[in-house]
Amino acid sequence: xxxWVVPFCVSLLLILFLAHACLAVDEGQARSAMVEADQTIKxxxxxxxxxxxxxxxxxxxxSVLQDAGMLLSRADLALEKGDFDSAYNLAVQxxxxxxxxxxxxxxxxxxAEHNGLMDFMINIVGxxxxxxxxVVGSFALWFWLNRRYRKVEHVEQDESQRV
Numbered sequence: 001x002x003x004w005v006v007p008f009c010v011s012l013l014l015i016l017f018l019a020h021a022c023l024a025v026d027e028g029q030a031r032s033a034m035v036e037a038d039q040t041i042k043x044x045x046x047x048x049x050x051x052x053x054x055x056x057x058x059x060x061x062x063s064v065l066q067d068a069g070m071l072l073s074r075a076d077l078a079l080e081k082g083d084f085d086s087a088y089n090l091a092v093q094x095x096x097x098x099x100x101x102x103x104x105x106x107x108x109x110x111x112a113e114h115n116g117l118m119d120f121m122i123n124i125v126g127x128x129x130x131x132x133x134x135v136v137g138s139f140a141l142w143f144w145l146n147r148r149y150r151k152v153e154h155v156e157q158d159e160s161q162r163v
Contacts, residue, residue: 030088031079033091034087057112064098065101068095
């Protein structure tokens with residue numbers, strides 16, 4: 001019975017070692033993941049810049065971008081130390097942190113543009129319509145008052161001529 005225990009343990013250790021060797025990340029995979037994460041961060045920064053230019057609130061988005069950048073920096077340090085597994089994992093985490101980020105930045109931009117249009121409509125168009133209404137109302141009131149006082153003057157002149 002003891003004869004099979006030693007070969008079994010050796011086989012188990014060999015399988016675990018080979019599995020680790022097969023699952024280990026090499027430098028090329030780590031660099032590739034880092035390049036993808038870096039490009040995702042750049043694209044995200046551009047989307048945030050567009051949203052900011054439109055007047056959107058981007059403070060939370062900048063915080064997420066900073067977190068992703070920190071993860072990528074840590075991945076770069078791990079790569080320099082030769083820890084390819086950590087570099088790969090951190091780069092993947094950095095990219096995952098920005099999942100759906102560009103769509104969110106686009107919706108913030110669209111909301112800011114809509115709010116800007118509504119502000120324009122209220123401030124410019126509303127003010128213009130209000131000004132026109134006041135001018136037209138003033139003229140209408142002037143004509144109405146003018147006609148009323150002419151009738152009163154006309155009636156007073158008729159009475160003074162009768163006397």
